[in-house]
């Protein structure tokens with residue numbers, strides 16, 4: 001049996017995937033509805049939440065991943081707290097972006113923000129995450145600022161975006 005408290009660990013400030021799931025009374029919402037709300041409120045889905053969300057919606061975890069990509073909800077590595085007020089910077093570390101020198105993009109983002117993937121800046125305004133793919137593989141390296149995806153980036157572009 002899934003404990004709601006497990007989901008409360010995922011997000012901060014009293015908002016969790018469980019809240020998103022049941023927000024409309026106790027009526028169950030569809031996976032797509034939940035993903036859209038997660039995208040709008042948090043800009044990404046913590047990888048640690050995929051299994052729980054799959055259990056809640058009674059689908060396979062791969063189905064959650066597939067629908068998340070279709071809904072442009074990046075699945076990020078960190079499972080820590082996310083605040084709706086935090087700007088989430090998601091750097092793609094997929095194979096295509098890696099081949100396009102994506103490592104330099106991540107290194108630059110780390111340097112500019114002064115934090116590592118899975119962490120937030122000291123002022124809490126930014127959170128750095130990595131994703132397996134942002135669905136723009138032909139245009140890498142890519143990075144998303146909340147839902148806005150930026151492609152064909154250079155380190156100079158990253159400094160301009162985040163500086």
Ligand code: FES
Nearest residue numbers: 092094097134136
């Ligand atoms: S591998 Fe980077 S967008 Fe797909």
